[in-house]
Amino acid sequence: QATNLLFELSRPGRRAHRLDDLDIDSPDVEHLIPDEHRADQPPPLPELAEGDVVRHFVGLSTLNMSVDTHFYPLGSCTMKYNPKRNERLASLPGILDVHPMQSEGTTQGLLALLYDLQNMLAEISGLPGVSLQPAAGAHGELTALLVAAAYFRDSGEDRKIVLTADSAHGTNPASAQMAGFKTKAVKSNADGLVDMDDLRAKLDDQTAVFMLTNPNTLGLFDSQIKEITDLVHQAGALIYLDGANMNAILGITRPGDFGADLMHFNPHKTFSGPHGGGGPGAGPICVRDFLAPYLPSPIVDKDDQGTYRLRRPDSSIGRVRSFFGNVGVLVRAYLYIRTYGGEGLRRVSEDALLGANYLLSKVKHIMDVPHGERCMHEFVASATKLKKQHGLSAMDLAKRILDYGFHAPTVYFPLVVDEAVMIEPTETESKETLDAFAEALFRITEEAGDLVHQAPHTTRISRPDDVTAARRPVLRWQPKSETD
Amino acid sequence: QATNLLFELSRPGRRAHRLDDLDIDSPDVEHLIPDEHRADQPPPLPELAEGDVVRHFVGLSTLNMSVDTHFYPLGSCTMKYNPKRNERLASLPGILDVHPMQSEGTTQGLLALLYDLQNMLAEISGLPGVSLQPAAGAHGELTALLVAAAYFRDSGEDRKIVLTADSAHGTNPASAQMAGFKTKAVKSNADGLVDMDDLRAKLDDQTAVFMLTNPNTLGLFDSQIKEITDLVHQAGALIYLDGANMNAILGITRPGDFGADLMHFNPHKTFSGPHGGGGPGAGPICVRDFLAPYLPSPIVDKDDQGTYRLRRPDSSIGRVRSFFGNVGVLVRAYLYIRTYGGEGLRRVSEDALLGANYLLSKVKHIMDVPHGERCMHEFVASATKLKKQHGLSAMDLAKRILDYGFHAPTVYFPLVVDEAVMIEPTETESKETLDAFAEALFRITEEAGDLVHQAPHTTRISRPDDVTAARRPVLRWQPKSETD
């Protein structure tokens, strides 16, 4: 399959897309653009025929694993089945071809959908204020922290510290930093939950927000949750819930009910918007009523006549993105929620729990699972013993499993577990697939030597040299003459 | 990738598609269908989840070579690039969702397109009567022969013999047989063209039609063409042109101009309708004016008011297919012709000739090409010498070339060349691809032994047992209990 770069396939004079001759009278380009602005020639893009382009990109696609082709138990990423109906319906011209600057009068259908989605997310989260604007989970975190900052500023409180769990996604501290906060990490205890003593020690009147992931990145629901949220609220701080793991608790428990004040959703995870090779996602946030006035603009309102309107909240932080938000992703989330309905969504989480606990019940006989007999929608195993006894690292395991036709789990995250192997099967994989995956893991533990250390063997490439890539970065193709 | 059959993936109780509850009052099924008609249970179809189904069929697709992924020089099949715009435009709801029994008043756009296509095919063929109804090339042959039979019946002539070339596609004699004719084969001469003596010997007042492929399946344009058609016409018979090779002569010469009376087009070849894994195609036919009254019904006419109407020709043979024809394929043909225009279509054929002659100029140094230094859009090489000298048969060559990432040429056809290897590069492959293919052929001739005899080595399966498949046919999956 394709290995040549587009640029290497280029031949001067080849063409794919062409426009027909202009059917209007118009001065030449030279008369419309002054010399000082006009380029002598267009950018040196590759020159290709349409057949080249299609074969190239179709060929490249076959070098990817994907949910459509493989089991993809990448922990924390919720790689569930992406419904084809959602792709079809999000592509209706009355959705796909709507311009963001159209007037409200011409977008009532879409605004109705977005309004309903706001309400759905409020119901699922138990938090009434909703902004659909953020473009990704991390963007939602940042937005929520900007909201919190504005709230404290308005309240005249000078709180500059954000607490994060040491098991948190790296985006938590990074988002806090971008929102102008200093961060402190709260330790996990031996059970993988929040260390209450450490929390108490770090919580004070400087604390603005405690960012919490629950269930956390170990796949554990923190049973101390009410105690935690009460403690934080008593200190005058807010609880932010990282919603990356919402797939575990839909209809089972609601962040707003267990004490969260702000949260984001990852619709591309929880509500099966496809991940698109790394994006686009979306990161809508939900907040308590007293925080709603600070949400970014616009949100969708419905007036007395039943007309949908865009509105800027009274004390809005402004905007975090141009236009409304990642509407294409949001439409898919809406369709997903409608497809299941309220009871169905709970069943999603139940099946996610069932699948994860079933796989856990098999994997724990193969490798260590440090934190407990039960998990929510994912669990974290450790290759520490395997590494000591057989020289089999988490990396080896991840690489070798590719040869068995499975995508690898997440490895080396969360940082609180050595040689972490984080497995999230999701609810859309069959028992047969989970059995086959466990069987493959088991077989790998009986393998040894180069078979595992040099794995994968069946893929086009194997163990790329990351170090050289970073030390002497080659970040673009250049014609020979330029690189010489 | 997928090897399990759908039926093996089935688990009782799994479901994908569901309908919501009926929103009407209606008696139960039992009251609407009497017992004697009602099945106790629905057919024993497999039970699968949507994710199963998608992963299964996406996985299977990756086991195919295709034009989108590989060079596919399958002689006589014209595997050219299938334009993506045609797929998009043929899928517009106003085309795709039109019911065949709609009134003319509701289908004027589509009828206008089909009317234009009739005229385009008449212009390209030089034959004014057009039927778009036949569903495939072979169906077009049969339809044209039914037209010829009706014509002779009306003329009171009892002509029961159809002549075919010995190099002809097998469909020619088979179609003749189905139309109630007896067939005789006309030999090829040493140059691969029609043996004029043999033609003269076989031509008499029993001859209804001479079915001719020109350029023929050797990729040769018969330079005797005028002599042939004159001779046949003098005998009171008709010339049928098998249009499989029209990609060679668009705008260069027209069948009507060189003496053909009837012909079919293969729009899925010549006009790049995708081949769809073996279908659908279409087989519109064009005929001389005196044959037009016999065409199948309906054809599209335009009345004085500019309204398009369906019409049954006066002496129509009736129908050869339900409804209008393979409209989806015809729409793509229309779009293809519009995309090139008149001069562009000639360029298509010129580039097809250029590519084929270029590849010929390379291949003739690697293996025998028995018929001449020049070809039209394809040529036939022979592995006879390679087989004698290196034990490398046409089959070995075809199988081994797969390992190099190319689809195989057509082999063992036409029958008039021993160890035939029939190569049609088409105009939508680059010089680089042709060079790489020739290089691969050359390398294979330097290989030997099991490397070629057991090839391919890189594919999921290799050299299936065709003999057992035919002797003890297994034509469906059955549950274990049934097969035991």
Added chain:
Amino acid sequence: MAYLFHTDADRAQMLASIGADSVQQIIDQQVPQDVQLQRSLNLGDAAGELTLESEMRRLAAQNSSASSHACFLGCGAYDHFIPAAVDEIASRGEYYTSYTPYQAEVSQGNLQVMFEYETLITQITGLAVSNASLYDGGSAATEGVLMALASVRNREKVITSEAVHPEYRDILEAYLKNIGATLVTVPVGDNGDSSAIISAIDEQTACVLIQHPNFLGRLEDVTAIADAAHSKGALLVQSFDPISTGLLKRPGDLGADIAVAEGQCLGNPLQYGGPYLGIMACREDLVRRLPGRIAGQTTDRRGNRCWVLTLQTREQHIRREKATSNICSNQTLLALRATVYLSLLGPEGLRETASHCLRKADYAKRRITASDRFDIVHDGPVFKEFVVRDRSDDVDGLLRHAESQGILAGVALGQFDPSMNDCFLVAVTEKRSRDDIDRLAAVLSDAPCRSAVASA
């Protein structure tokens, strides 16, 4: 230009390798001057993608369709729902830009799909063998008759019924005309029973072709006809509705020897009549007369299970004039769609779909006949299609009126049979909502009458 590759530099190098000055020279060396076209084809200028798309959108907007209108048209082509996964899979280039699997090693995807399709067809027909598909339901019916003629030696009579799709009978007639077979078409009796067909069967009869549910939507007494045919040594060819097998007994269970069908309803779009999917299945002992491609299971040199085209000795590229049929293509892409469709539905989904059609059709009957102007012509059970009589005898005006109100209300039957000039055929699929049906009934009952309602 459009999809061409060769640059001027490529052309020069290629011509040099060929040893020709120009492509025109290559042409002149082969195509006699006197047959060369001395002008450009009169087909207009090349149109770019943007131009073509604008034009096609305009042209498509001139057609009504099952998207713009509520569609109650049937007659063998039906507006059933097509799940999105069907389109998603069938639009993969590896399927639609591949060809007939001549090289099994690089066609296992298509071959396995063909084998799965064949199995699914045996499951919905109750017969042992299916081919990999034919052109459409109409030509499949004719191929079924030809196959029966070839299987039952020395008999030339074919019996069919007016209750078989008139277009299918047109095809049959065109094919049979030149090969010396006799076609007997039995009129439909008023009571709709099978006695006329049964009494037409004799010792000269090679086969009987019936349709069940029939062209007018009624259920035939297939078992009785099958028994009668078999007792005279004839074969029964049954054209059936694949969706109906979610509720009705299957052809094989009813005694048919050969089952044929239009497979459009199984996940294939209407597209004004084609490409469609010809389904054909038969008894095991008839397999070597079966036309069209067949995929079968075997093993490769390494012992792996795999699939190949098989029984090719029946086919034209080997047998030439002795082939069982001239057909050398199959409708793989449409068969793929049917395979995905049936996989998504499964037994319960097919039953549910059939049941919705049946019950909505029944509801539509009742709603339409709430108006005095309309009768249902036949008593007795139907599946998803039924004949309505307009007592005002203005079917054409009625249907044009409905079109203008966004409804494709039915197919005028007068075009097939002048005695049914006051009748139209209404088909109801699972896609028609209660609202669609209520609007249909309202539009029909509100339509202006050319004449007063005839007295009852």
Added chain:
Amino acid sequence: MAYLFHTDADRAQMLASIGADSVQQIIDQQVPQDVQLQRSLNLGDAAGELTLESEMRRLAAQNSSASSHACFLGCGAYDHFIPAAVDEIASRGEYYTSYTPYQAEVSQGNLQVMFEYETLITQITGLAVSNASLYDGGSAATEGVLMALASVRNREKVITSEAVHPEYRDILEAYLKNIGATLVTVPVGDNGDSSAIISAIDEQTACVLIQHPNFLGRLEDVTAIADAAHSKGALLVQSFDPISTGLLKRPGDLGADIAVAEGQCLGNPLQYGGPYLGIMACREDLVRRLPGRIAGQTTDRRGNRCWVLTLQTREQHIRREKATSNICSNQTLLALRATVYLSLLGPEGLRETASHCLRKADYAKRRITASDRFDIVHDGPVFKEFVVRDRSDDVDGLLRHAESQGILAGVALGQFDPSMNDCFLVAVTEKRSRDDIDRLAAVLSDAPCRSAVASA
């Protein structure tokens, strides 16, 4: 249910392996009773595919769109033509159902696309390095400023202009508010020259953010601003229109240090504002401050060229609070579309597209101003967008009237700047036909006036 797999039998076996009686028990073992939801979510019933499709079609039909109307709206989102091959490729499951290429061995498709995308972006920007994409043009502009602030130590002033997209400036403000940077926004002078910006730049200035062509369509004097910034030790961040590079000099050629853009125009659908594509490129020496994912070239253990995510030490999952940015996704699917789009266009296609936009915009200007009611506000060159003044001062009425005639005529500028209440912004892409433009002019000139035309 919908996409779930487990049958009752599966459930029983799985629970047995787990050693639990029920899923509820598994929940109870982890989630305290007092936080469990004691009711069902109030989200209505499950909707089947057919139901959902009917509803969505109805809902979509309530929106106007660039399909139903001739669209002259711009402001950073444009109705450019998208070749069908872009959709075909991006709809392959291997692309859209995969995730961030954490395992390079099974992600070479996405990684190579990212590397090709980055190269193409360097080609259209004239800068040395590109990341693999950001959220959208607006957040990219802000990330560009943050990057400049981090690169130029100890300066906190950011200068921008009112001629930068107002929404982009809103984002910038929201981000800068909490991190102690000072934002200075320079008004647009009547003559549109760059003197105001240039004179605002001082030794405290970390960077200048401009847009060229600017929000009102005009061309800025980028080189002069770049020189001024550089002479004071500040960086220039330029937001540009990727399509314009078919004709205009590129940001890197003009002296920009960091280029950002909205990449929607490169083959991505409008979809009411997102998801879109944030483009960002910079000078080589700034690479370690570049936010977002970056793919780089390397070799594997067998010595084969391949691609990996690289420079990850900048990223949040390693650096956490010391990361250059919190962004951990990129818009791969949209970057793929842009990559395919630019590959299909090539240099000549991009020039042709830019040239059609330019010349059609010029034609539209002349047609619109044929009516006395309308002025073009600015002299001087524009690319594809320009400001029209309605001398009758009834922009809202005008635009509503045009909507009713099937035309989305422009964006009212009063919503951004009350002083431009009588102005609207018109964008013309290559998709607008002569007929579209003529209709636009006719509809505008025929629109009813709220008041008489003000005297000139």
